[in-house]
């Protein structure tokens with residue numbers, strides 16, 4: 001974003017957040033029909049502005065048009081549609097039969113209500129700027145909250161347009177958008193919120209977590225990590241494995257939180273796998289990848305320099321891609337497969353978050369598991385293997401999610417929760433799981449005043465001297 005010119009004045013923050021508290025307290029966001037209308041407004045907003053949004057994402061990171069629609073706009077539309085179809089059911093209170101446990105509750109009722117929490121702060125990242133801001137927003141609204149959104153300053157075109165559209169289509173008593181960088185976000189997090197919902201890198205996740213704990217507010221952290229990808233000797237189809245791995249690695253130019261980060265290939269399949277993977281870029285993007293409309297760009301010079309530095313310092317062998325092909329002017333980094341690296345290589349330290357994929361040969365799955373265990377728990381883990389090997393990997397690892405025989409697709413359905421574990425996140429959301437995340441499970445016990453009769457009711461009260469066990 002042009003140096004701070006569009007950032008929200010920090011002096012306005014107390015009023016912006018205060019307005020959301022006031023509106024929540026007024027009860028305006030409680031009626032289900034109100035919530036649904038706001039979600040319909042999100043759908044209308046997407047429907048009437050999809051081309052502009054796709055163009056903004058193309059400007060920010062060369063996001064291919066197909067990816068802008070299929071990976072951003074359509075998932076947000078799908079999420080909104082799922083809520084409109086199912087939120088009545090998802091929001092229904094649970095009603096356990098209390099007297100089944102204690103007969104004294106015979107004339108009573110106990111419910112677990114999905115109550116709104118209050119004001120939710122959603123801080124979203126640049127890599128999937130539409131779905132990662134709108135999908136949590138839809139869940140937070142459906143649960144009856146008011147929302148303050150802090151969109152990423154890194155994808156300036158998409159952020160500016162999203163702010164304008166939210167202000168045009170949604171009720172300002174329900175959602176407010178704040179713009180800014182770390183400084184403004186730090187000030188924003190000093191305001192009172194009932195829930196901090198953050199998507200981004202783990203280092204900032206810790207800052208957000210501390211800010212939430214300062215207020216003892218609920219916090220959800222959707223973070224990242226190095227996602228291991230096993231390819232076992234037992235994998236039935238190396239060619240499909242290769243293309244699914246390379247697809248997951250090259251969409252959005254590798255800037256996907258669940259992208260495969262490194263491949264651990266058992267030695268019998270290592271050579272055919274690398275060969276099959278190396279054919280992928282040219283087969284889908286053509287001979288001149290740089291001119292393909294289907295391959296995106298790195299989001300910023302800072303990210304380009306970070307990735308270029310990794311490629312300059314790796315001791316590995318380039319199977320595809322090269323330093324010479326990287327172009328700082330257009331922020332182009334080609335799909336790059338690297339082999340023959342040690343675990344101390346720069347590529348094996350932090351999350352790569354770009355179109356670079358190291359492939360490591362392992363003697364056994366056990367050896368791969370030892371490598372995975374030296375790292376923080378990843379957001380996603382992939383296993384291309386038969387049933388026996390994949391369940392062995394499943395049982396001997398921890399991660400936010402695991403997908404067997406494919407990559408990335410575990411996050412496309414609203415019927416599975418999406419989230420990390422440990423360093424890759426805290427809490428998960430999507431579809432009905434968003435209702436759980438953005439609601440307070442409020443216990444309500446409603447007792448009869450006349451049952452049990454006073455003589456029985458007083459058994460629990462002192463004096464206790466006649467009580468026998």
Ligand code: NAD
Nearest residue numbers: 124125126151152181182185200201204222223224225257
């Ligand atoms: P980013 O730079 O856009 O930052 C995310 C948000 O944090 C932005 O709104 C930004 O303004 C804010 N922020 C930055 N510094 C801050 C600070 N010091 N204090 C408070 N707020 C601050 O995005 P990013 O972090 O570069 O995103 C990439 C990372 O996010 C990767 O690690 C990726 O794996 C992860 N990610 C996770 C998910 C998920 O759903 N789990 C999704 C996408 C990305």
